[in-house]
Amino acid sequence: MKPKRRARSGIEVLSSYQPQQQLQCLAMLIQCSLARGDLDNARSQLNRLENLLGNGKYHSDWISNANKVRVIYWQMTGDKAAAANWLRHTAKPEFANNHFLQGQWRNIARAQILLGEFEPAEIVLEELNENAPQSAVDERSQP
Numbered sequence: 798m799k800p801k802r803r804a805r806s807g808i809e810v811l812s813s814y815q816p817q818q819q820l821q822c823l824a825m826l827i828q829c830s831l832a833r834g835d836l837d838n839a840r841s842q843l844n845r846l847e848n849l850l851g852n853g854k855y856h857s858d859w860i861s862n863a864n865k866v867r868v869i870y871w872q873m874t875g876d877k878a879a880a881a882n883w884l885r886h887t888a889k890p891e892f893a894n895n896h897f898l899q900g901q902w903r904n905i906a907r908a909q910i911l912l913g914e915f916e917p918a919e920i921v922l923e924e925l926n927e928n929a930p931q932s933a934v935d936e937r938s939q940p
Contacts, residue, residue, distance in 0.1 A: 801829040817853035820846065820863060827866040831873060839870055857890075861900035868907045880908040893928055 807822035823846050830839035846863055855863075864887065871880045889905065890898040902921050909918035 800825055817849055820849050820859050824862045824866050831869050843870055858897040861897050864904040868904050872911050877912055880911045884908045899925055
């Protein structure tokens, strides 16, 4: 329950700022709902998250975190149409050289698995596994 409480506190603290600032906290609340199997609550929060995504520009880690809960929701509900639509339109990073971009590629692989696109998903996951050790070294060497 701590993550849920902290996410709600974050939303409260950020309530005097632009709603877009609440995206990370909202993604955490959705993840908590999904972990509890509360799909109705997750759906209602996802509606808000999708509205925020459509009305702002975000750093790649925020987008990756938002996409993660969207894809997990689609997996849990079997919503292949939403996953296919997202997969057609989502940004596919040129590289996977940091954990933000790796997260987006994991989201892509999740959607591909949901859609039964196992070979492309396997390629993505193999690439991530091959690049992970080098990415970890690169990230540790940055100031």
